[in-house]
Amino acid sequence: MNSPCSSMTNGHLPNGVLVQFIDDELAPAEAVHAQQHLAECAACSDRYAELRRVSSSFDEFVESLRPSVRLSERQELVSKLDRVSGVPVSRTNVKRPARFGWWGLAAAAALTVGVLYLPSSMRTNGQAENVVLAKGSASAFEIDGETFVSLPFSNPDLPVNARRIVQMQVPVSSLAEAGIVVEPITSQVAQPDGSVLADVLLGLDGQPLAVHVVSLD
Amino acid sequence: MEQADALPLLAATWETEFLEDTSLRRIVLDLYDRDHLGLRRYVAFLGADPETAQEVIQEAFLRVHQHLLSGGDRSNLRAWLYRVTHNLVRNSQTSARTNKMAYLPDLPVADEISDGAMSAEDEMLAVERNRRFRAALEELSPPQRECLALRTRGLKYREIGEVLNLSVSTVGEHVQRGLDKLKELL
Numbered sequence: 492m493n494s495p496c497s498s499m500t501n502g503h504l505p506n507g508v509l510v511q512f513i514d515d516e517l518a519p520a521e522a523v524h525a526q527q528h529l530a531e532c533a534a535c536s537d538r539y540a541e542l543r544r545v546s547s548s549f550d551e552f553v554e555s556l557r558p559s560v561r562l563s564e565r566q567e568l569v570s571k572l573d574r575v576s577g578v579p580v581s582r583t584n585v586k587r588p589a590r591f592g593w594w595g596l597a598a599a600a601a602l603t604v605g606v607l608y609l610p611s612s613m614r615t616n617g618q619a620e621n622v623v624l625a626k627g628s629a630s631a632f633e634i635d636g637e638t639f640v641s642l643p644f645s646n647p648d649l650p651v652n653a654r655r656i657v658q659m660q661v662p663v664s665s666l667a668e669a670g671i672v673v674e675p676i677t678s679q680v681a682q683p684d685g686s687v688l689a690d691v692l693l694g695l696d697g698q699p700l701a702v703h704v705v706s707l708d
Numbered sequence: 709m710e711q712a713d714a715l716p717l718l719a720a721t722w723e724t725e726f727l728e729d730t731s732l733r734r735i736v737l738d739l740y741d742r743d744h745l746g747l748r749r750y751v752a753f754l755g756a757d758p759e760t761a762q763e764v765i766q767e768a769f770l771r772v773h774q775h776l777l778s779g780g781d782r783s784n785l786r787a788w789l790y791r792v793t794h795n796l797v798r799n800s801q802t803s804a805r806t807n808k809m810a811y812l813p814d815l816p817v818a819d820e821i822s823d824g825a826m827s828a829e830d831e832m833l834a835v836e837r838n839r840r841f842r843a844a845l846e847e848l849s850p851p852q853r854e855c856l857a858l859r860t861r862g863l864k865y866r867e868i869g870e871v872l873n874l875s876v877s878t879v880g881e882h883v884q885r886g887l888d889k890l891k892e893l894l
Contacts, residue, residue: 510884516865545891552841553860558748559758568740568766572733572773 504528504535509542637690637703657693660686732776739785740769746861747793753857754797764800768793787867790858794871844893852886855879 499505504512504525511517512525529536634656692701744765751761771792772785781788845853851872858868865879872879 506888507880507884510887511880514859514865514883516880541891542887545887545894548894549841549856549887549890550860552837553749553753553857556749556752558745558752558761560745560748561762564744564762564766565737565740568769569737571766571770572736575770575773 499528503532504539506538506542509535509539510546512539513543513546634692634703656690658688658690660688732773735776735782735785736769736773739772739789743786743789744769747789750790750857750861751793751797753853754794755801756797760797760800764793764796767796784867784870787863787870790861790863790867791871794854840894844890847893848886848889849882852882852889855882856886859883 508517508521508525512522512529515522517525529539687704690703692703747765747768748761751764756764768789772789775785775788776782848856851874854872855868855874858871859865863871865876865883868874868879869876874882
């Protein structure tokens, strides 16, 4: 670092030092020296004031620029983030996942957060009557024509304004062990390993909020 | 590995990945909410038309997200964002062979005049000030304009140097000479 006095030119502060003082870019000792000098030297003080004025005028000019920004741009960014995150944003984008991986993830989800996936009780096709919910009825709502059943520990009043739906194999046995009994599961519904394919609605925090059992469609 | 043994690991992975991704998205969107308007002003300063500006800024924020996903340094995301944006604009101008001097496409006084918020006298003063500034800025070198514009966005000299790939002392020289020239011309 230069000594404070070495920055002087003919006993005055050069403009470079004054600009750095304005921008808070001087080392502490240099800043103290500059401040002391400005208090004593009218010539430097005048140049300092002039540079400050020009600097402020420039800042005001830049801030007065009004670039055109569409309100929808933020939502476009959110949609693009959804896509690049690899998380499907709608069912049409959902690819059937690898079997073991999603079985494990589904079980892991249930074990990790203690939230269980329930099949819809509002189906109209013939297989719906094969499904019996052992626990009390859960609230249901529709997304893109699919009926989702709220999970026991989710807050049904929370707005779903950035939904993400993940399709996965949900193991019926793990649900049963956790207290949710789904029976009888016919051979047409359940996979040989006892799991069912379901769309799981995730909240903004990544926690599951509701479920729609695809296997019953 | 037995499937049962894999479950705790999968559980941890599942939770970490989803929560981490949610957290990163929030960082990106917070950065967007705080900086996109200032960034748009800087991009306008670089001479990008509104359509290019929008594309570049969206791409820049996606790259921030990618940067975070890949475990990139989070210590100064603003400077990183400005550097990526600066390079994207310059690349688009190189590929389109546009005139880099055709900057400041947004006239700040146009809206004020049209919505009647200013008196006739103030309008004239604003128009004159705008004209003088634009004329004066034409006399500055591109690095001087860029250093001053980034400084207005609150970046320190070290950060400006990272954006423009310049040393701190060179940034200081550009800022000082740019202000000296503006002082003469305004």
